[in-house]
Each structure stands twice: as C-alpha cells, then as structure tokens.
Amino acid sequence: MAKTDVLTLAILGILRDQPLHGYQIRKRLGAELGPFRALSYGSLYPCLRRMVEAGLIEASGEEPAGSSSASSRRARIAYSLTDPGRSRLSEELANAGASSWDDDAFDVRFSLFAHTDAATRLRILEGRRSRLSERLEEVSDGLKRMHERHDAYTAELQRHGLEQVEREVQWLDRLIENERSARGGENNGSAPADH
Amino acid sequence: MAKTDVLTLAILGILRDQPLHGYQIRKRLGAELGPFRALSYGSLYPCLRRMVEAGLIEASGEEPAGSSSASSRRARIAYSLTDPGRSRLSEELANAGASSWDDDAFDVRFSLFAHTDAATRLRILEGRRSRLSERLEEVSDGLKRMHERHDAYTAELQRHGLEQVEREVQWLDRLIENERSARGGENNGSAPADH
DNA sequence: GCCTACATGTAAATAGTTACATGATTGA
DNA sequence: TCAATCATGTAACTATTTACATGTAGGC
Numbered sequence: 001m002a003k004t005d006v007l008t009l010a011i012l013g014i015l016r017d018q019p020l021h022g023y024q025i026r027k028r029l030g031a032e033l034g035p036f037r038a039l040s041y042g043s044l045y046p047c048l049r050r051m052v053e054a055g056l057i058e059a060s061g062e063e064p065a066g067s068s069s070a071s072s073r074r075a076r077i078a079y080s081l082t083d084p085g086r087s088r089l090s091e092e093l094a095n096a097g098a099s100s101w102d103d104d105a106f107d108v109r110f111s112l113f114a115h116t117d118a119a120t121r122l123r124i125l126e127g128r129r130s131r132l133s134e135r136l137e138e139v140s141d142g143l144k145r146m147h148e149r150h151d152a153y154t155a156e157l158q159r160h161g162l163e164q165v166e167r168e169v170q171w172l173d174r175l176i177e178n179e180r181s182a183r184g185g186e187n188n189g190s191a192p193a194d195h
Numbered sequence: 196m197a198k199t200d201v202l203t204l205a206i207l208g209i210l211r212d213q214p215l216h217g218y219q220i221r222k223r224l225g226a227e228l229g230p231f232r233a234l235s236y237g238s239l240y241p242c243l244r245r246m247v248e249a250g251l252i253e254a255s256g257e258e259p260a261g262s263s264s265a266s267s268r269r270a271r272i273a274y275s276l277t278d279p280g281r282s283r284l285s286e287e288l289a290n291a292g293a294s295s296w297d298d299d300a301f302d303v304r305f306s307l308f309a310h311t312d313a314a315t316r317l318r319i320l321e322g323r324r325s326r327l328s329e330r331l332e333e334v335s336d337g338l339k340r341m342h343e344r345h346d347a348y349t350a351e352l353q354r355h356g357l358e359q360v361e362r363e364v365q366w367l368d369r370l371i372e373n374e375r376s377a378r379g380g381e382n383n384g385s386a387p388a389d390h
Numbered sequence: 391g392c393c394t395a396c397a398t399g400t401a402a403a404t405a406g407t408t409a410c411a412t413g414a415t416t417g418a
Numbered sequence: 419t420c421a422a423t424c425a426t427g428t429a430a431c432t433a434t435t436t437a438c439a440t441g442t443a444g445g446c
Contacts, residue, residue, distance in 0.1 A: 023425050031337040032349055034356055037330075040407055045427055076425065113348035135232075142226040153308035154227055160366055161229055164359060171355055218397050238434060240399055271397065396443075404435075415424070 006105050007047050008056070010036065012081065012089040013112045015057060019080035022048055033111055035104035048079060056085035089115075096123040101131075122179050129172045136165050201300050202242050203251070205231065207276065207284040208307045210252060214275035217243055228306055230299035243274060251280035284310075291318040296326075317374050324367045331360050 014020065014028055026044055029036040051057045057079045081089070093116045101109070106128050113121050143158050209215065209223055221239055224231040246252045252274045276284070288311045296304070301323050308316050338353050 021425070022427090023423095032341070032353070038407095041425095041427070042408075042429095043406060046406095049427095107352060110352050111346075111349045114346050146227070151306075151309050154306045156370075157302060157305050158227070164362070167359070167362070175351075216397070217399090218395095233435095235435060236397095236399070237401095237436075241433095244399095392446090394443100394445090397441080399440085400438080402435105402437085405433080407430105407432075409430085410428080412427085413425080416422085418419100418421090 006035070006108050007039075007043065008051060009089075009092055010108045010111075011047065011051065011079075012056065012085055012092070013108070013115075015079060015081045015085070016089060016115065019060070019078040021076055021078055025079070033107055035107055051085075052079075055082055056088055058082050093117075094120060096120045096127065101128075118179065118183070122176065125172055125176050125179065129169060129176065132165055132169050132172070136162065136169065139165065201230070201303050202234075202238065203246060204284075204287055204307075205303045206242065206246065206274075207251065207280055207287070208303070208310075210274060210276045210280070211284060211310065214255070214273040216271055216273055220274070228302055230302055246280070247274075250277055251283055253277050288312075289315060291315045291322065296323075313374065313378070317371065320367055320371050320374065324364060324371065327360055327364050327367070331357065331364065334360065 010029055010033065011025060014025060020028070022041070022044055025048075026036075026039055026041065029039055048057070048059075052059055058081075059077045059079055061077065093112060106124070109116070109124055116124075139158060139162050143155065143162065146155065146158075205224055205228065206220060209220060215223070217236070217239055220243075221231075221234055221236070224234055243252070243254075247254055253276075254272045254274055256272065288307060301319070304311070304319055311319075334353060334357050338350065338357065341350065341353075
C-alpha cells in the first residue's frame with residue numbers, strides 16, 4: 001500500500017504535462033526524486049499496467065514527447081493521462097491528509113507543489129513539521145536516557161541523526177514562512193522565492 | 196536479502212552483551228537505530244526464529260537481563276548468542292565489504308564500531324564517503340541539467356537533499372580525521388573523541 | 391475493575407528486487 | 419562489428435506491513 005501509491009502519484013504527476021515512455025518515466029523520476037533513485041522496471045511496469053487497468057492512464061503506440069519526430073521506432077509505448085487520471089491527480093493534490101505519510105510520500109507531494117493550492121501546501125508543510133518535531137523529541141529523549149550507558153559511537157550516530165532532523169525542521173520553517181508571506185498573491189504558486 | 200540481513204546483524208550486536216527478550220530487542224533497536232524506529236513484531240519474531248534455526252542464537256525460558264529477579268513470569272523468552280553466533284558477529288564485524296550497502300546497513304555497522312577494529316572502521320567510513328560523493332555528483336548534475344526546465348519547488352527539494360548529503364560527507368570527514376589521528380593508540384576504540 | 395505496558399506470535403496481503411529474456415538504434 | 423543505451427516486460431524470490439489472536443502484570 002505504501003510505496004506503490006506514492007509511485008502512482010508520482011507517475012500521475014510526471015505525466016501531467018506530457019506523455020512519456022516507461023523508460024523516460026524511470027529516468028525522470030530517478031533524477032528528480034530521491035525515493036526513486038533506483039526504481040526498478042520490476043516495480044515500474046507492473047505499476048503502469050495497474051494504472052492502465054484502473055483507467056488512470058492510456059498506452060498509445062507512438063509519438064511520445066521526444067525531440068526529433070522523424071524516426072520509426074517500434075515497440076515504444078507512450079503513456080498519457082486520461083481524464084479520470086487527471087481528476088485523480090487533482091483529488092490527491094487537494095487532499096492534505098498530512099498524517100501518516102512517510103518521507104517518500106512527502107517528497108512526492110512536495111515536488112508537485114507547483115500544482116497544489118496555497119492552503120494545501122501550507123497544511124502539508126505544517127503537518128510534516130509537526131511529525132518531525134515528534135521524532136526530534138523521541139530521539140533526543142533516547143539520547144538523554146542512554147547517556148551513561150556509554151558507547152560513544154552509537155551516541156554519535158544519534159547526535160548526527162538528530163542534527164539532520166533539526167535542519168530539516170529549519171528548512172520547513174523557512175518554507176512555511178515563505179508561504180505565509182506570499183499570501184495575498186498567487187493561489188497557484190510556483191516559487192519558494194528565497195535565496 | 197537486504198534488510199533482514201541487516202536486522203540479523205543488529206540483533207547479533209544487541210545480544211552481544213546480554214540476553215534479551217524479543218520485546219526488549221525491539222525497544223532498544225527502535226530507540227538506538229533510526230532504521231528500526233518502527234520495527235514490527237511481524238518482522239522481528241520470524242527473524243528470531245530463523246536465527247534460532249540457524250544456530251546463531253538460543254532461546255531460553257527465563258532470566259533475561261532485567262533488574263528484579265524474584266518474579267515468576269511465564270512465556271518470556273530470553274535470546275542469547277551461541278558460540279556460532281558470536282563467531283558470525285566477529286566475522287561480520289571484520290568484513291568491510293563497504294560496497295553496495297544502503298543507508299540502514301551503514302547505520303547498523305556504525306553502531307557496532309565499538310567492537311570493530313580500527314582498520315575496518317576506517318575502511319567502512321571511507322567506503323561510505325565515496326558512495327555519498329557519487330550520489331552528490333549525480334544529484335548536482337541533475338540539478339544543473341533541470342535548471343531551466345523550471346519548477347522551483349522540485350529544484351528546492353533537490354537543493355535541500357544535496358545539502359543534507361553534503362553535511363553527511365562533512366560528518367564522515369570529521370570522523371575519518373578522528374580515526375586517523377587516533378592511530379598508534381587503541382586498536383579497539385570506543386570514542387569519536389570530538390566535541 | 392480497568393487501562394496501560396509487557397509479551398509472543400501467525401496469516402494474509404503487499405511490495406519490491408533480482409535475474410532473466412528479448413530486441414532495436416546509434417555511434418565509434 | 420561491437421558496445422552502449424534505449425526499450426519492454428515476466429517470474430521467482432524475498433521482505434515487510436497489517437491485522438489478528440492471546441494472555442500477564444502492575445498501578446490507579
């Protein structure tokens with residue numbers, strides 16, 4: 001349930017603007033999103049098949065989104081969003097069930113922020129922040145409690161983990177502030193506008 | 196193959212010093228190691244069973260490592276390392292096949308550094324560092340290449356990911372330096388000794 | 391008496407990777 | 419012609435989560 005749903009969403013998102021082949025989908029996803037750095041075809045193609053069966057996407061024989069259009073390649077299948085797929089994407093983008101998402105799910109949602117409305121963006125960022133805060137407390141409690149049960153390496157590992165999560169929270173804070181100060185402007189934003 | 200092996204190693208490591216119940220193993224692992232924050236019993240107990248079958252650990256009816264010893268609890272099973280389990284742990288700790296490990300595997304190995312010899316520690320740290328460097332290049336290439344294909348949010352996500360990996364590399368560099376400057380001293384170290 | 395934490399497990403469903411099988415196109 | 423990259427898929431295996439099933443001990 002977990003990752004395939006995320007993969008489905010990521011595919012819907014990446015097909016939003018142009019049809020692509022499976023191969024291209026894999027490359028883009030791998031290049032743009034951490035979670036799919038090493039996505040295997042054994043995951044991708046079955047997922048595409050399921051999506052076709054569910055009517056979310058369509059497989060068509062030719063003319064993907066490539067640059068040159070003259071060649072006569074065989075066996076290339078371009079997938080494109082259907083209307084139900086498009087609705088499903090909108091639905092997903094509007095629903096900020098910010099609870100229970102794992103890191104990967106957040107990344108995918110975030111990467112689709114350009115097509116997410118401002119209120120939902122804010123809710124997602126805040127939801128993510130509060131979950132990370134909980135984690136922060138758990139880990140720092142753990143660190144305090146182990147404290148004298150020595151093992152400096154384990155402690156160092158946790159200290160480092162803690163730091164990374166703290167930075168993640170700071171990053172979110174910056175983003176949240178940005179979203180807030182951008183209020184009154186666009187509803188369908190496209191830039192974190194900070195540097 | 197991937198995570199269970201890591202779980203097996205983590206269990207061997209945590210049972211090195213005292214026998215523990217399954218329940219205690221889960222708690223400790225969850226508290227000390229990120230990868231096992233949400234380890235389920237459905238993963239843990241089958242793994243313990245496999246380890247018993249493989250002769251790496253032994254299940255004994257009573258007397259775990261608890262504080263008070265007077266109570267007569269039922270159905271509590273304390274697992275302890277067998278001699279083969281102990282050898283297996285040593286083997287694993289000596290082998291720094293630093294290639295192909297994922298993040299979780301590194302964390303588990305690192306948490307066992309107190310029982311790992313200095314040369315192996317260094318090899319593991321350097322192996323990890325070089326893999327992260329590769330990732331760094333891939334991601335920053337990707338960032339440069341997308342660059343004008345707009346979408347500021349996706350770019351921001353990658354920038355942030357890049358930063359986190361960069362920090363991870365800096366952390367490793369500090370650790371590596373520490374290990375190097377500690378040369379001539381202990382072979383079986385116990386402290387990163389930096390603050 | 392009730393709730394929480396302790397404690398152990400199984401079965402079914404899900405997900406994911408690896409290895410395999412195949413073949414076209416491009417450029418050196 | 420040879421290698422790399424493009425391109426699509428399947429089957430077997432491995433791992434993992436979720437939901438279930440059961441029961442004890444200690445504190446309020």
